[in-house]
Amino acid sequence: MEKVIYLKMVQMERNHWWYKGRREFISKLIRPYLRPNLHILDAGCGAGGTMEYMARYGSVVGIDISEEMVEYCRKEGLSAYHGSVTKLPFANGLFDLVLCLDVLEHLPMDQIAVEELKRVIRPGGLLVISVPSFSWLWGRHDELNQHCRRYNFGELIKLVQLAGLSVERSTYFNFFLLPPIWLARKLGRLLPMGPGQTYLNFGTVRLNTLLYSILKLEAELLGKFNLPIGVSQVVLARKK
Template sequence: MDTIELQRIARIGDDNWWYRERRAIVSGELLRFSVPGAAVDIGAGAGADARMLSGHGWRATAIDLNPEAVALARAQGVEAYEGDARYLPLPGGAYDLALAMDVLAHIEDDRRAAAEIVRVLRPGGTALVSVPCDMGLWSAHDVALGRVRRYARGAFAELLEGAGLLVDRLWSRGVLLRPVLRRLRHRMTRREDLAPLHPAANEALRLSMALERRLPLWSWPGTWLFARCRRPG
């Protein structure tokens, strides 16, 4: 992800429909834990998810390859370090929870990165992983964000299981938005896709995601895939 896009995401992250939805999903998953522990946010960007984890009582560490992202995270009080997701500068078996939100799609050697998630988790630890799905949705948006692929459901599960994770749940998000986003993004240039989102459009997208939470659409084709996994213990 280039510096301009990183700075834009840091500015809009608290209000943007997608980042709000993603944090809501993670917050809901945190309810599964009886007590908070040590967590690592891999590919943390400016540290918004790590700040959210800290707000829930977790001892959160943020890792990002971009030194500017690390600086932005530290400026917000996040414990952050520069590091490659394929070679995390972290001890093995040290974390109860690992987040990898929209990270693997940016990495050519995603198998190596998935193996690192397993390495840093303690036995029985949980990983929450999200990826954009379906190469049929590939657009200027993916290019702007520096992605190298989108994932099919089967390929995503195979990647996680091949790294040694047990997949407890795998589900879709963005099902209702899929036809709209596909049409809009295929018509956009990279420059247009980096433009700020109109507040009315942002609110409409937020409401769509709120409606989707109430519908049984977990297995339908969407625009993102989420997985909750465990390191065998």
Template structure:
């Protein structure tokens, strides 16, 4: 389930790309499939170990010359050189980081002039509903510590030297699912309504039926759970 539009990001085979806060690797895998030289970066060693296993399993299915590796570290001090990456993805990570401006400055530093950055965060309206319905949704170790407006995040990134290219929204079918979970209790995965909706989302992800694709196109601009912002670094 991808949040970032890689065509809009401008990703090309052979480019060096960073998935900052890679988590389970969903975006790193897609960039690898497209022939990029990928670094999956995260502070969770267990998650990275799984990502590494998938990279190994994919090695015979990717374009010739594509490379992928993992790197563990701190988003506030990226272990990479200035201007090292052509493209960077930072998906659903900044809302977890107290020193978000420092993290943004590091992303800008390692992006080459002319390179592009995609940043996704939870969208303000769906996220504020979750916070109102449940303290448990965000009051946990490593949880969400802020809710961004588009204007706030654009301001923070452009003040660090990037140019704003536009935005998009994704996962409109997922917002009601999280509202439901927050209403009944975020840990109650066995609740009948939660289980039924989860099966619907599994159907969307695995089978991609046309009816749910059409529903997503309608709901994404209205209540898409994720907001995606695109930037480039001036030459």
């Protein structure tokens, strides 16, 4: 990932509509499965926004491939390690819950990463994975973020099942904003975009609040049914 993108992530992770909305969505997804005082791993923790949010459910440890992100997390008082999700520096069965949010798409060997994530989960523990969906949504944003792929129907579920995990729930995320995001991606192929530019820009405060409200609504709908399509896919799986 370009360094300028990392700098934007530090600025955005705690207040940007997409990051805030994703945290609400993941929280709603896992809540029925939680017990008190969980030991949680955020694999690909970035600037630590999700770690801070998940602390309400137990103790949280993070790991990231970026030394800059790990250093930033530590300065914020978070427990973060430098390393790769394909070779985690943790004992077998250490965590009750592992989050791997928008990480696998960066890895050439995503299956190895899922196997390694499974290794550090206790029997009966949970893994939550989110990835960008649908190759037809591919755009300059993916290239700037050095994505290897977007995941089409069934691909993420197959990946999880090949690792021997049981899928508890699979849903999409960012359903209502799919049409405008699709249009932005298509237009983005025609328009020049300089270093560090990304579709994660805040826009105005009002727009940021509006878009967050839309994703928060999606999180509430998740309590009733799975979303059939969206910009991202989320899978909740259990280690047998």
